[in-house]
Amino acid sequence: MMVIDGKSTAENLRQSIADSVRVLIEQYDLQPGLAVILVGEDPASQVYVRNKVRQTLEVGMKSMEYRMPPDISQAELLARIDQLNNDPAVNGILVQLPLPAHIDENAVIETIAPEKDVDGFHTINSGRLMNGQTAALVPCTPQGCIILAKQHLGDDLSGKHAVVIGRSNIVGKPVALLLLQENCTVTLAHSRTENLGSLCSDADIIVAAVGRPQMIKGDWIKPGATVIDVGINRIDTAAGKTQLVGDVDYAEAQEVAGAITPVPGGVGPMTIACLLQNTLTASCSQRGIAIP
Incomplete structure (x- = not known):
């Protein structure tokens, strides 16, 4: 019986991503940027975000972390996402779930630009996956x-x-x-x-x-x-x-x-490694270049 080792597989994938990021920086002056939004102080979410930030930096990407108070209004959160949608230095946007009860998770997900939706949850990316389109960012x-x-x-x-x-x-x-x-x-x-x-x-x-x-x-x-x-x-x-x-x-x-x-x-x-893979894919797609 074979035990499938996710740790070593994820490590190999991250190394491949780091190699690609190096080429993007050297040849295209493109350093992929991942923005992570954390609302509130949920302990498990804080651990997840800390790991995502650390691994983003380890593969040579830019990490932008936004910590929001638990009582932030939905309108304020959506406004921040809209800012990131329009920031060319941001190639991927992730809002850590779950969110406080007063915020509509679907509204948040749908506000993220589909081309920056590195979680792959937006309706457009779900539809692309359903249709078998290669442009989909997949969960x-x-x-x-x-x-x-x-x-x-x-x-x-x-x-x-x-x-x-x-x-x-x-x-x-x-x-x-x-x-x-x-x-x-x-x-x-x-x-x-x-x-x-x-x-x-x-x-x-x-x-x-x-x-x-x-x-x-x-x-x-x-x-x-x-x-x-x-x-x-x-x-x-x-x-x-x-x-x-x-x-x-x-x-x-x-x-x-x-x-x-x-x-x-x-x-x-594998989940964070594939998040970094999605960020790499999104970065290249936004610039119209092939993944190195």
């Missing part, structure tokens, strides 16, 4: 899922039966579309799907993104299948501590699967 976690699946199965996923468990706009739906683009036969399931275990047992690839700890059991998995676990759940242990686990029961699954991503250390590290 980061689904991109990482495809890369990790190919780590074990190779670049050609044609004909594989993939079961995606979870139907969110952030992971489930876009990863299903990406798998379709890879010529997989895709079943999009969710927590209310009947006979889910039986459905999974026919899958060559399982992408678990349902948000329920250890929901996918070992006897759901076809021997030799590739399991991509997107879930990050904190549970209490018998020792009175907490533990991070995925949506897959790892101990059971590793006895059956051909390959599996661990939690942590699987899909998670």
Whole structure:
């Protein structure tokens, strides 16, 4: 059984991005710039933003961080995004979610210019992905899922039966579309799907993104299948501590699967690496040049 190492894969992708950034700076005087907006003081969001800023700088990009008070009005936040939309030094814009309850997340996402929407959440980018257009900026976690699946199965996923468990706009739906683009036969399931275990047992690839700890059991998995676990759940242990686990029961699954991503250390590290890849893609697209 192969453990799919997201950390090393993300490190290799970041190195490739850094090489491309160096060429852009030297040959085109273009240093990609990523603006990150953090509203409020959510501890988890602060950690995510700190990691994004650090990794942005490590690959040679410019990082612009905007911290907003939790009581900022929606109008003020949208005005700041509009400023960034019109700033040529900013190639990518990311607003860290979740936002305070008084702010409409959809309104915020739709205000970001589609060509700078490096999270890939804007309706225009979602539509482009749906239509299979190469101009789409694709959500980061689904991109990482495809890369990790190919780590074990190779670049050609044609004909594989993939079961995606979870139907969110952030992971489930876009990863299903990406798998379709890879010529997989895709079943999009969710927590209310009947006979889910039986459905999974026919899958060559399982992408678990349902948000329920250890929901996918070992006897759901076809021997030799590739399991991509997107879930990050904190549970209490018998020792009175907490533990991070995925949506897959790892101990059971590793006895059956051909390959599996661990939690942590699987899909998670790929998300920021793919964010940087989107920023690189957006930067080149805005200048009309090929990615080095």
